[in-house]
Amino acid sequence: MEFFVAQILTGLANASSLFLVACGLSLIFGVTRIVNFAHGSLYMLGAYIGYSLMQVLPGGVGFWGSIILAGVAVGIIGVLIEMLVLRPVYRAPELFQLVATFGVILVIQDLTLIIWGPEDLLGPRAPGLRGVFRIMGEPIPKYDIVLLVITPFVALGLWYLITQTRLGVLVRAATQDREMVGALGVNQVWLFTGVFALGSALAGLGGALQLPKGGADLLMDFNILAPVFVVVVIGGMGSLPGAYLAAIIISVLNVFGVTYLPQSTLVLMFIVMIVVLMIRPYGLFGREEVAGEHGQVGEPEDPIKPASSRARLIIALGIAALAFLPLYGSSFSQVLATDVMIFCLFAASLHFLLGLGGLVSFGHAAYYGGGAYVAALLVTHLNSSMEIAFMLAPIGAGLAALAIGWVCLRLTGVYFAMLTLAFAQLLWSLVFQWGDVTGGDDGLVNIWPSDWLNETTVYFYFTMLFAIGGILVLRHIAHSPFGYALRAARDSKRQAETMGIDTHKVQLLAFGFAGLMGGLAGALFVFSKGSVFPNELEIARSFDALIVVFLGGVKTLAGGVVGAGFFKGIEETLTRFEYWRLVMGLLIIGVVILAPNGIVGSLRKFVRRLRGVSEGEGA
Amino acid sequence: MLEVERINSFYGKAHVLRDLSLSVPKSNVVALLGRNGAGKTTTLKSIMQLVRPTTGSITFQGRSIAGSQPHKVAKLGLGYVPEERRIFTDLTVAENLLVGKQPPREGAVTWSEDMLFDLFPNLAERRNNRGKALSGGEQQMLTIARTLMGNPSFVLLDEPSEGVAPVIVEQMARVIQQLKSEGLTVLLSEQNLHFAQAVADLVVIIESGVQVYNGTLAELNSHPEIRDAYLAA
Structure with missing residues (x-):
């Protein structure tokens, strides 16, 4: 029993980063209709930038300050990506936007390599949170407990932003019909940029927050993508509670998998996903995607003719x-x-x-x-x-x-x-x-x-x-x-x-x-x-x-x-x-x-x- | 107040509007009539810049708006009420209104949520219901109310009577008359001649994207042959 509880707590702590990255992705998709493949790269940048800041800023304030600053920095990088790469292609077919984000992945990979070098970086421990708490006799790292406590507050803050502010109302409205939002006098361009900044910042925060647990390496960008996609699919695109619940399910499952069936951790994740999709095809809290319903459809395709x-x-x-x-x-x-x-x-x-x-x-x-x-x-x-x-x-x-x-x-x-x-x-x-x-x-x-x-x-x-x-x-x-x-x-x-x-x-x-x-x-x-x-x-x-x-x-x-x-x-x-x-x-x-x-x-x-x-x- | 001159609009390769011109004087209600597929919706969308005309000019209060962004057109005081209602179904009635909210505008009524609930009493009790829970008529009222939240001086109304109960159509007509008496200018697309009769001052009829009639409602009534030629019975 004690062990069981400890496993669940570890899983909840691990869910933290996954949740942040996943809801950033789903937020960006909701408004811009772009699956931002570079989201994993932003997560990786968050980790590297956080690492560098922690080397410079001392003590507990420095540690937590670095995490927040890393989020802000990645948010700014997100704005740059949005303005320079995505703005010119919003009117292009959806799939082209994806390819543009692949390009961004490659660029960020090499820039990270140039700046931080090829070695994996060991994340610094959080000052004052080095030891473990004993919970029912089981050792739980203090940092895990902190993560576990922080995440619901972050989730709550996001929930407030999305449901209770005009910005949130606009974001939700744009998720459904962005053309109409524009016709009502809202400048979508800045709405897009704002959402991209927020989503990127969340990915950066996620990357920096997991530093003491996982450090920073050059494979982070692709490694996070599959679990994040799984979380988004299970939770339902665009649903905050869905992303939170799915992140917890996947993370807790993963912890148990590591203990009991170490070679099956990833397989387990997919089995859960398949079961969920069989019962609820659009995820736990998702609804059917109706992209292309309003003004999204491109020009009709030219018929393919036999070769002349x-x-x-x-x-x-x-x-x-x-x-x-x-x-x-x-x-x-x-x-x-x-x-x-x-x-x-x-x-x-x-x-x-x-x-x-x-x-x-x-x-x-x-x-x-x-x-x-x-x-x-x-x-x-x-x-x-x-x-x-x-x-x-x-x-x-x-x-x-x-x-x-x-x-x-x-x-x-x-x-x-x-x-x-x-x-x-x-x-x-x-x-x-x-x-x-x-x-x-x-x-x-x-x-x-x-x-x-x-x-x-x-x-x-x-x-x-x-x-x-x-x-x-x-x-x-x-x-x-x-x-x-x-x-x-x-x-x-x-x-x-x-x-x-x-x-x-x-x-x-x-x-x-x-x-x-x-x-x-x-x-x-x-x-x-x-x-x-x-x-x-x-x-x-x-x-x-x-x-x-x-x-x-x-x-x-x-x-x-x-x-x-x-x-x-x-x-x-x-x-x-x-x-x-x-x-x-x-x-x-x-x-x-x-x-x-x-x-x-x-x-x-x-x-x-x-x-x-x-x-x-x-x- | 609004001048549309010789615009041409396309959907892909389909040429929908052909050298279409029309003009809407201030504080008038102009009904844009024509059969299904005549290009009424495209005309309104072209004015709003949701469809970009390839040639021609559109001026609103003396300012050219052709080639502008829809949100900039809206900011000038042009309100757009789409045909398919397009309310935000996952948002509550109050939230839908909040999306439409814009700062007060000189020379136009400044609407508040309460004023709109007076205008559309049905919506008041639905304030915290989601859009998808509303009936068709309530959704239609919400679309109009949402656009009014932007305090427009001019409203483009796309087939407001389509697919709603007769009782609502009557209510809609009263609302339009009231808005007109407050100085609002309206360009209304319609297939329902009776509805147009009740509210319009001037009539423009289009057929296959070409203007075929332009005059007062009274003149049209004295020429039943035009009515029969271009409008569905």
Whole structure:
């Protein structure tokens, strides 16, 4: 019993930061409709800035002052991000705003590395709170008790702000219909900025508050994202009490998990989430998202046309040029081309889901990395032949996608997106934590192809066959009746259903198929490199694919492929520099602001303008 | 007071308003009539800058407002009452009014919550109810009351009689007459000719985004053929 109480108290203390970060995220989303992926980065900055301040400011006042100042500083950084990066793209499609926030993540990662260096920082203890309290005989760190006491007051303060002040009323009104709020004479621009500042400050506070417990490191930004998304999904987007309750549930559960089932902590979190969503699809206190109800819908999409004969010729020439690469290219160029083709297939599989299906998956790496791991596990543990493993990998990834899709498709919009990311992170943590089977951080090595393929040029052709074949199959499906049904379900679910299309089934099949193709890319990858590590499953990999699809252009079929080529090319060039993330991040932000239709979309627009015609050709 | 000259507005590629002009004199009620899909709502949204006309000019009290932000248009004293009501359903009646609150304006009535509850007695007892708990008619009253909280000198009213009970329509007509007697200028879009008859001084009829009639209510009444040609029976 005593132990039980102690566990609960620890869980409540851990809930503190999680709650602050989650309600910041949900506040920002509510008003601006932007899922701020950089929220984890703001949390990380809060920790680093708090750490530095604590080095300078002495004593208890210094400690607590540092935490508050860190919150204020991160709030100001949030304002800068909002003004410089997001303001120019508020009118762009929602997904572009997300890509802009990915860019911010990369920039903040490198800036943090430049300023604070690569070492993990051990958080200072709170002065006067070093020891433990004995509660029913069990030792509880004093700092935990303080956190546990403070959090309800912070929550209460926020609740007061949101429910009892005019600002709060405006925020809630804007959450529902921001255009109407503007028409009533409220300047949304400053409302947005204010909310962004508040949400960022909360993330910064969360980061600084957890310093004595967790310190500061460069992985904090991504590590907090999955639990925060889970909290927001469980609690219900935009609900303060929901976020609080969900943070407590997750944190308490986590503490018990660590004690009883140390390898299952993250899995447990997802099981709870799935149970909650089965019963309440929009979270404990959430309500259905009706984004797009008022003035949110962008321009209607141009229909996708089959490639013109000229486009077909260009594609055929491109493939031919690629096929003869071994005649004129070096061995290194073949390896590079292999990488690019694999990445193109990966991106094309996401594009299929996202562009045609309108299903924004934030966790597509689950199927890419998943496919790679299926193959690697088969080879490592069952001594399976390469051919069998290569065949089973996409099937395994496809089945995983079907299962995950079945859960995620119960939700729509941002909930769907967050859930897909959370599942990808679940897979990542399974692989990461289950070292006995998956090798954990050390990965799985010696996964080479069979002898007949174990040569750069042969593998290059092997990849070409499957990657280009896969992309052509995806294209073909886009123009098939199934592709029409998928697009119909994207554009108007209800109308599609009245025409007799089982939209759920169509979308689930699309999800499974995209997973299968992602898995194929993963299988090609693992045998080309001979090894696989958990980073093939991590959030950053999912983001790579998303960025590529957006860079290329969501609305164009060629987008995924062009974006992938561009991205790999840039990555290859940039990774030679130490701070390539910074450059990449700035580049992404630049593209988002300057070319909101992506590369293919913008080129097409440019060509149209040159020709002076209003209708372009499909690609 | 409001001059709209040759505006063209689009929804995506659909050309909705074509060289539309209209003018609303001070302290008048102008009814904008036309069939469903004629462009009435788009006209009001274009004035409010919720839809941006691509060409043409809009001046309010001598000031150009084309290309301005909706909140700036509202600040000049233009109040907008949308068609679909668009009240904040998760907010209480009092909170809805608070969102609309703006500082007093010279030359316009300064509304308080109590004054609005006198105007719409049904809302008074619903003060602490959430918007979603209100009936359709109450929601319609709340939308108007919320806009009046901004102390406008001019109100754009989009189909206030649509989908509400006849008894409420009558009440709405009385309210508009009262507002007019207090000096408020109104541009009202309507399909319900009877409602327009009860409140309007001037009438503009549009068809497919083009103005087809402009005159007084009395003139329109003496030309039933126009009525029959452009308005639903």
